[in-house]
Amino acid sequence: MRRDFMDFYSKNTLAMEHSFIREILKVTKGVKGVISFAGGLPNPDTFPREIISEIFNEVIINEGSDVLQYGASEGDRQLIKAIKTFESVENIGDDELIITNGSTNGIYNYTRSMIDQDDIIITEAPGFPGSIAAMEACGAKLSGIDMDELGMIPELLDKELNALLGKKKPVKFIYLIPEFQNPSGRTMSLQRRRDIIKIAKKYDIPILEDQPYRELRYSGERIITLWELARTEFNDPEIVTICKSFSKILGPGLRLGFSSGAPSIIGQMVKWSQKSIVSPDCVTQRVAAHFIDRGYMHEHINRIIELYRPKRDAMLDALEQYMPDGVKWTKPEGGMFIWLMFDKAVDTDVLFDKAIENKIAFIPGSKFYSANNKKRNEVRLNFSYPTIDEIKKGVEILASLI
Ligand SMILES: Cc1ncc(COP(=O)(O)O)c(C=O)c1O
Incomplete structure (x- = not known):
């Protein structure tokens, strides 16, 4: 049977x-x-392939007793250090960053940390189905805000937050893909980023910024992330948590990404990580660290x-x-x-x-x-x-x- x-x-x-x-x-x-x-x-x-396979071989031979062992749930210290250097954003504390199993794992653990059944997440409409599905699987209800060519429309966001919070609805965070958005390919302008952060601060609702494509710019000027903007211009390192990924740079099969945000939020995400994956893949993390440290990335x-x-x-x-x-x-x-x-x-x-x-x-x-x-x-x-x-x-x- x-x-x-x-x-x-x-x-x-x-x-x-x-x-x-x-x-x-x-x-x-x-x-x-x-x-x-x-x-x-x-x-x-x-x-x-070639560089990575050489580094894999080397890491296993020379550092195998370390990297074939269980690792920290927060992630490999060497990779965290390498990411901080690569991102060149000042003063990121060790408790403000967690390595994730691809950025999906970061988005999921962030959502898990925030969402009880029927809590609300504000997303762009259209939005990325992978995240939408993960969020709905955590019990969230989504409210999609229309976009124009410059990203989510701030007036609509303001109106929706005002309406939902006025009815005492539990809005937990705003999820954004500001660069080369999946699916629309649109990029949020600098002014829009400022406007959205201002609205988030007005209602004190955190932002989850998903940035898997940021390094793949073929024309136009690079724009500061909401995460960095909040830290620098708004002097608020807590309101935005960013998720980035190595998937579109080194290969999605490596399943490597990271999240950075307020120590309290990262701490909650570490708890979920401990329950689900124990730690990210230690070998792959060390390989990525060497790839960055040896200057191959740019x-x-x-x-x-x-x-x-x-x-x-x-x-x-x-x-x-x-x-x-x-x-x-x-x-x-x-x-x-x-x-x-x-x-x-x-x-x-x-x-x-x-x-x-x-x-x-x-x-x-x-x-x-x-x-x-x-x-x-x-x-x-x-x-x-x-x-x-x-x-x-x-x-x-x-x-x-x-
Ligand atoms: C917007 C967006 N976020 C997250 C992801 C997930 O990437 P990862 O492979 O790092 O889990 C993707 C992958 O396509 C994506 O397009």
Whole structure:
């Protein structure tokens, strides 16, 4: 007899669905003949295989008795030191940083630390489904705030916080992806960052800043993070917690990221980390520390930028060339995604089925909204994974299906 154990699973587990994006990935990644704009996958050509394999070998031989042992839940001291140097943000205390198992683990532990059933998180709409799913799995209710080209719209945020807090609703934090946002590719302007921090301070609601793409800028000026802005201009090192990731730089398979914020919040996250992963992977952490300490990082990031910039440009050119009148799209200065906005009559869930029949994959916009607030006339396209030829051909086919 095969049991299904349905009576045993928790309500939260049963309420969770499998991730659409991960399911799509299974049927499109590396499948012959399919042009995939669906995943958020870094291009494997960016993985620094040789250097990393040498450092792995060396670390295990020379430092194995240390790194093959259990490690601290906060993370490897050497990596924490290397990150502080790399980030060059002044005065980050040792109790203000935790290494995480990819940034997802940081976002999850932050959410776990804050959320009781039905507490509210403010997110961008559209937002990143990985985080939305993790937050909903923790019991949170999400309130999505519309964006314009410069990021979350401050007036709408102010209005929503005022309304929710006026009704004594438990709003726990504001979740933002200010740079090359997933899915829209938009970047929040400096003024917007200031405006959002001011609103957060006005209502005393903390911000979780998710920054996995920050290093991948192909044009325009680098903008200070909300995390650093709060520390420097607002003299408030507590209001913003940042999550960063090595996934889009060294490779997502390494599962390495970090979070930095108020000692009290980091302390709570350490407690969750102790319960779930004990410590991040000690070997990988030490390898990343050496990679940074030996000065490989900047050059490596520049190589990735040189690989991705022409892909972004090729996709923007192809959209210009092939898309019918009336279709709009974002022009990201970095990251991995372009966001297409169609006339309201176009249902991109339907377009998706048509595209799959024609061996083109993308993610329909509806997947980036929480359950109660879906728009269905948008599309996310990834440009980091396909080749330039695939980008041109894929956009041409996609345009012909609209
Ligand atoms: C906005 C955003 N946050 C977090 C993550 C998760 O990254 P990680 O691999 O570090 O868990 C991703 C990955 O695609 C992302 O796009």
